[in-house]
Amino acid sequence: MILTVDVGNTRIKGAVFEGDILVEYFVFEKNELQKKIKNILKKYKKTTHLVVASVGNIEKESFLELEKEVKIHFVSHQDSFPFVNSYETPQTLGIDRMVLAAGATLQYPNQNRLVIDAGTCVTYDFIDENDNYLGGAISPGLRLRYEALHNFTSKLPLLSLDEPKHFIGKSTSESIHSGVVNGLVCEIDGFINEYKGQCLKFIIILTGGDTEFLAKRLKNTIFANSNFLLESLNRTFQYKIKND
Known part of the structure; x- marks a missing residue:
């Protein structure tokens, strides 16, 4: 075990x-x-x-x-991974992103893959069908967005994650919820659509602590798996044992 x-x-x-x-x-x-x-x-x-x-x-x-x-x-950068790391600064690539890329490569072979990890930060990682890790993006997650609005303004309150009641916020609280939640949903769908413009076909894996909250709001078809990082850790370690 x-x-x-x-x-x-x-x-x-x-x-x-x-x-x-x-x-x-x-x-x-x-x-x-x-x-x-x-x-x-x-x-x-x-x-x-x-x-x-x-x-x-x-x-x-x-x-x-x-x-x-x-x-x-x-797990470190010196481990064996099942992809070619084409990141321009490979030593700065987070171990969590490398593990997610490895898990996607091993679980979905011979496909283009986009892994979206929605946690404290939202990370986007793309691995092509030839197992080249090409990079992605990093942006603030839901909690960071709420905290930023409160910490970097003088009067906006600190709110907890909640379902927006209206797309057009009818109060300051409603406007914050709409901006944070709908803003991130539009961002994720926008990123996916940009990748669609560059690749004819790829699979999308959504993971992280906010997976369930976000998955039902996205327009694009995804595989939602909040445990994908832990599963990828297991697969990456077994890959290391077989290839070291």
Whole structure:
């Protein structure tokens, strides 16, 4: 069994896999890291490897204390990946984006793929049918957009994510919700349409914490899978074992 862990900007997500089957999914705060992982390892005693992808601010030492219980692998740029990295600054490409690209390459072979990860930031990553990673885009996610409107103005309130009641906001709160939610939906559909202008056919994978909220609002056909990064971590690690 393999335990995959995604250290994000806000929370930690994990999943236990047996082969390609996701057995159980976990979400917890960063200050609960060691306690939660120890409990997972106690529950799933056949776990042999802990595979970590981190973009969040957390020290490796927090994981290394678990080395007596499980073998630990931190995914890095030096690992084997199933695509050619054509990014102009490959060492600055986030590990999370590399893992998503690897998962899309392995799960959907011989196709053009666009992976959209809607979390703290929204990332767009494109891998062509010849397994070349070409790049993408990064923009603020829903939470960052709400916070930016509040933090960089003098009077706009800080709101939590909510369904816009009207497309045309009839109050300041309604206008913020419409601008944040509809703005991001239009952005995602706009990005997809731009890619459609460059590629005759490709698949679109939407993942991240805001997957369910956004998926039903998009006009384009997508594969929605909020656990795609954890699944991709598992596939990437198995690819590494076979190819190292």
